[in-house]
Amino acid sequence: MKPTYAELLTIGDEILFGQITDxxxxxxxQQLSDIxxxxxxxxxxxxQVNEILNAFAEAEKRADVILITGGLGPTSDDLTKPCLSxxxxxxxxxxxxxxQEVTAFFKSRGRELTELNRQQAALPAACEKITNPVxxxxxxxxxxxxxxxxSMPGVPHEMKRMMRDHVLPRLKNKxxxxxxxxxxxxxIGQGESFLAEKIANWEKALPEHIKLxxxxxxxxxxxxxxxxxxSLEKLKEEANHQTQLLIDRIGSYIYGYGEDPIEVAIGxxxxxxxxxxxxxxxCTGGNxxxxxxxxxxxxxxxxxxxxxxxxxxxxxxxxxKPETLQEYGAVSEQTIAEMAxxxxxxxxxxxGMATSGIxxxxxATPEKPVGTxxxxxxxxxxxxxxxxxxxxxxxxxxxxxxxxxxxxIRLGIKERK
Amino acid sequence: MKPTYAELLTIGDEILFGQITDxxxxxxxQQLSDIxxxxxxxxxxxxQVNEILNAFAEAEKRADVILITGGLGPTSDDLTKPCLSxxxxxxxxxxxxxxQEVTAFFKSRGRELTELNRQQAALPAACEKITNPVxxxxxxxxxxxxxxxxSMPGVPHEMKRMMRDHVLPRLKNKxxxxxxxxxxxxxIGQGESFLAEKIANWEKALPEHIKLxxxxxxxxxxxxxxxxxxSLEKLKEEANHQTQLLIDRIGSYIYGYGEDPIEVAIGxxxxxxxxxxxxxxxCTGGNxxxxxxxxxxxxxxxxxxxxxxxxxxxxxxxxxKPETLQEYGAVSEQTIAEMAxxxxxxxxxxxGMATSGIxxxxxATPEKPVGTxxxxxxxxxxxxxxxxxxxxxxxxxxxxxxxxxxxxIRLGIKERK
Numbered sequence: 015m016k017p018t019y020a021e022l023l024t025i026g027d028e029i030l031f032g033q034i035t036d037x038x039x040x041x042x043x044q045q046l047s048d049i050x051x052x053x054x055x056x057x058x059x060x061x062q063v064n065e066i067l068n069a070f071a072e073a074e075k076r077a078d079v080i081l082i083t084g085g086l087g088p089t090s091d092d093l094t095k096p097c098l099s100x101x102x103x104x105x106x107x108x109x110x111x112x113x114q115e116v117t118a119f120f121k122s123r124g125r126e127l128t129e130l131n132r133q134q135a136a137l138p139a140a141c142e143k144i145t146n147p148v149x150x151x152x153x154x155x156x157x158x159x160x161x162x163x164x165s166m167p168g169v170p171h172e173m174k175r176m177m178r179d180h181v182l183p184r185l186k187n188k189x190x191x192x193x194x195x196x197x198x199x200x201x202i203g204q205g206e207s208f209l210a211e212k213i214a215n216w217e218k219a220l221p222e223h224i225k226l227x228x229x230x231x232x233x234x235x236x237x238x239x240x241x242x243x244x245s246l247e248k249l250k251e252e253a254n255h256q257t258q259l260l261i262d263r264i265g266s267y268i269y270g271y272g273e274d275p276i277e278v279a280i281g282x283x284x285x286x287x288x289x290x291x292x293x294x295x296x297c298t299g300g301n302x303x304x305x306x307x308x309x310x311x312x313x314x315x316x317x318x319x320x321x322x323x324x325x326x327x328x329x330x331x332x333x334x335k336p337e338t339l340q341e342y343g344a345v346s347e348q349t350i351a352e353m354a355x356x357x358x359x360x361x362x363x364x365x366g367m368a369t370s371g372i373x374x375x376x377x378a379t380p381e382k383p384v385g386t387x388x389x390x391x392x393x394x395x396x397x398x399x400x401x402x403x404x405x406x407x408x409x410x411x412x413x414x415x416x417x418x419x420x421x422x423i424r425l426g427i428k429e430r431k
Numbered sequence: 432m433k434p435t436y437a438e439l440l441t442i443g444d445e446i447l448f449g450q451i452t453d454x455x456x457x458x459x460x461q462q463l464s465d466i467x468x469x470x471x472x473x474x475x476x477x478x479q480v481n482e483i484l485n486a487f488a489e490a491e492k493r494a495d496v497i498l499i500t501g502g503l504g505p506t507s508d509d510l511t512k513p514c515l516s517x518x519x520x521x522x523x524x525x526x527x528x529x530x531q532e533v534t535a536f537f538k539s540r541g542r543e544l545t546e547l548n549r550q551q552a553a554l555p556a557a558c559e560k561i562t563n564p565v566x567x568x569x570x571x572x573x574x575x576x577x578x579x580x581x582s583m584p585g586v587p588h589e590m591k592r593m594m595r596d597h598v599l600p601r602l603k604n605k606x607x608x609x610x611x612x613x614x615x616x617x618x619i620g621q622g623e624s625f626l627a628e629k630i631a632n633w634e635k636a637l638p639e640h641i642k643l644x645x646x647x648x649x650x651x652x653x654x655x656x657x658x659x660x661x662s663l664e665k666l667k668e669e670a671n672h673q674t675q676l677l678i679d680r681i682g683s684y685i686y687g688y689g690e691d692p693i694e695v696a697i698g699x700x701x702x703x704x705x706x707x708x709x710x711x712x713x714c715t716g717g718n719x720x721x722x723x724x725x726x727x728x729x730x731x732x733x734x735x736x737x738x739x740x741x742x743x744x745x746x747x748x749x750x751x752k753p754e755t756l757q758e759y760g761a762v763s764e765q766t767i768a769e770m771a772x773x774x775x776x777x778x779x780x781x782x783g784m785a786t787s788g789i790x791x792x793x794x795a796t797p798e799k800p801v802g803t804x805x806x807x808x809x810x811x812x813x814x815x816x817x818x819x820x821x822x823x824x825x826x827x828x829x830x831x832x833x834x835x836x837x838x839x840i841r842l843g844i845k846e847r848k
Contacts, residue, residue, distance in 0.1 A: 030470045032460030033646055043449030053447045058473035088624045124820055130624045299724025300717030303738050307716025310792050310825055319738040321720050327735040375727050
């Protein structure tokens with residue numbers, strides 16, 4: 015089987031000049047890799063006609079699939095569409111369906127369709143229009159001589175929607191791709207090197223056609239098995255077998271599999287056990303609640319939170335005893351235990367969680383340096399408290415503490431009688 | 432003056448396959464842009480000799496400066512050095528100074544120098560060694576026929592140290608560079624095409640040496656002026672003059688300049704006017720509080736929030752009247768006004784904000800489709816309510832509503848007597 019190669023091409027001065035971070039191409043690489051298409055090059059060029067046309071021609075020589083993002087806005091510095099029109103020698107024609115879609119898009123938002131936006135519906139005659147249900151610029155799919163050019167908006171959620179709904183299925187259909195099975199095992203609470211030591215022997219014994227990758231991110235490590243073969247069924251069996259061996263070794267750190275992040279796993283646990291949750295978050299400032307409520311349907315188990323950022327609010331709205339705050343301070347085991355217990359009682363939930371810490375850069379003392387964080391879990395029977403010593407960076411402390419709290423919910427529920 | 436062009440080249444399968452995010456090239460672009468070197472292309476290739484050699488040759492045709500990162504590790508899949516050796520037809524020779532440095536580096540960490548690491552000190556004879564004080568792979572500076580090739584490690588802090596201490600000063604010395612001044616004007620509350628129409632005449636009248644770029648992101652649009660010239664002072668004056676003309680046209684949407692996002696601008700406004708803030712956020716689920724508290728020192732003006740995710744909590748913890756909820760529902764002007772007013776009173780703050788809406792996918796009714804959101808501002812004198820009709824996607828609704836609330840804080844404070 016001939017391998018299928020892809021090149022990713024981003025267009026726009028804003029990426030070349032470093033004004034925005036390109037998060038698109040990493041995501042696209044992963045998606046292509048998952049279906050067996052190999053990315054051989056990534057190229058970024060600016061808003062210049064010659065540069066763009068050269069990049070098209072070079073990419074077409076190297077790759078079977080050229081995925082283009084950016085340069086589709088309505089303004090005069092957006093050149094992708096005129097360049098594609100020139101490259102494919104195909105004039106722009108008003109696409110009636112696209113026009114209806116962009117008109118409806120504006121109408122649904124109560125906004126007037128401007129002439130600039132109307133022109134976004136004019137597309138090269140040679141392309142197939144790909145619907146953009148979450149934005150104004152349609153995608154364009156060009157198929158010539160077994161080479162695919164696909165142009166998408168640079169806005170990440172618009173691009174992702176188009177990739178998932180249209181581009182990936184079309185590519186799978188168009189090219190003969192190898193059989194690949196990925197299995198992602200999601201762990202929380204330990205770092206990459208700790209896990210690597212725990213599973214070293216297992217990793218060494220993996221068969222040649224199964225590869226392991228560590229994908230660490232803030233507060234968690236994903237393990238990805240990539241299995242190459244002939245029969246998807248057989249690969250799935252093998253992946254499940256290997257996963258079972260992993261569970262024997264590091265099962266207590268595994269919170270889930272596949273795409274679902276920890277907040278979704280927590281949501282499932284709470285729903286299954288018919289439990290409700292409330293949170294008193296101080297140093298995390300709303301981030302834990304944001305994660306919990308990012309999950310559709312979370313209102314079934316999440317009752318609400320209080321963010322008591324000052325001493326006054328901790329006392330008046332959460333009933334923390336003034337003596338506790340005075341004697342031990344806000345960042346202490348005594349206060350965190352009261353916070354978790356009180357929010358649980360006041361919000362009438364099964365579980366109450368709490369965070370309090372020195373996120374930094376201010377607020378530190380010699381005994382409580384930046385990164386000192388207390389978290390707590392409370393239910394009908396008990397209170398679990400935990401002290402964390404995190405980093406010196408505010409945003410890291412907020413994120414890492416949030417992940418630790420979500421893990422503590424998981425552990426608390428698991429050990430619940 | 433002839434412009435100086437740069438190309439950024441990253442080498443390594445881990446970037447092509449999407450296993451790591453490339454944060455280097457954004458930073459490098461900004462640094463080069465700041466000293467007047469224009470990045471005309473970014474290229475990523477994998478660990479393959481032919482791909483790397485081709486990329487070198489192509490880059491040398493296009494650019495004056497080729498900055499290479501990655502592929503300098505000690506293992507056999509690290510190919511940048513052998514490829515440079517081949518490309519410059521220059522054999523590897525042990526560099527005694529580099530050997531001393533890598534030996535000292537290992538000694539200082541109490542580690543044994545392996546043969547693999549020793550070989551990291553062998554460099555092509557044609558290059559100048561650039562010290563790497565924080566890692567084991569030295570940089571390599573090649574200067575031929577007015578083209579500069581500079582190879583650096585892919586580890587971000589090693590690359591940054593090398594760029595700051597050696598590469599940028601050398602480039603400034605080597606090339607005659609223009610004077611450039613950037614000015615970023617940050618707007619909120621209107622889309623790119625609305626702004627583009629409002630400032631079309633102004634944009635058309637911009638002098639040739641001042642360029643405008645639109646940088647839209649969720650809920651805001653940044654306008655960047657890039658001014659080219661001879662005298663920095665004069666460029667700053669011109670940028671300020673053009674900014675003044677922009678203020679005349681779209682001043683009410685401008686919330687700030689430069690690097691600070693809206694949550695920082697709000698924080699400054701609140702601090703300056705000595706005002707305190709509390710929030711009752713329902714549909715945004717903690718996201719507004721998270722943004723407010725992401726700012727160091729926010730505890731000076733932010734008292735806290737309540738996230739009343741259920742009817743019960745809205746009534747019990749926020750004092751929303753049962754009649755209001757029953758008659759108008761949680762997503763209504765009546766409820767949102769009570770929420771903002773009550774959180775302000777209960778938390779004893781100058782300003783109280785509130786959000787309530789159908790984030791989706793569930794919870795919609797024919798009269799209140801997904802994306803219907805009410806937001807409110809309350810202070811000592813008045814309550815402002817606003818209805819938004821956003822998108823069909825939960826995470827977008829949360830983000831866009833959050834940006835709208837932050838903008839409403841700004842507008843409320845501005846109009847405050």
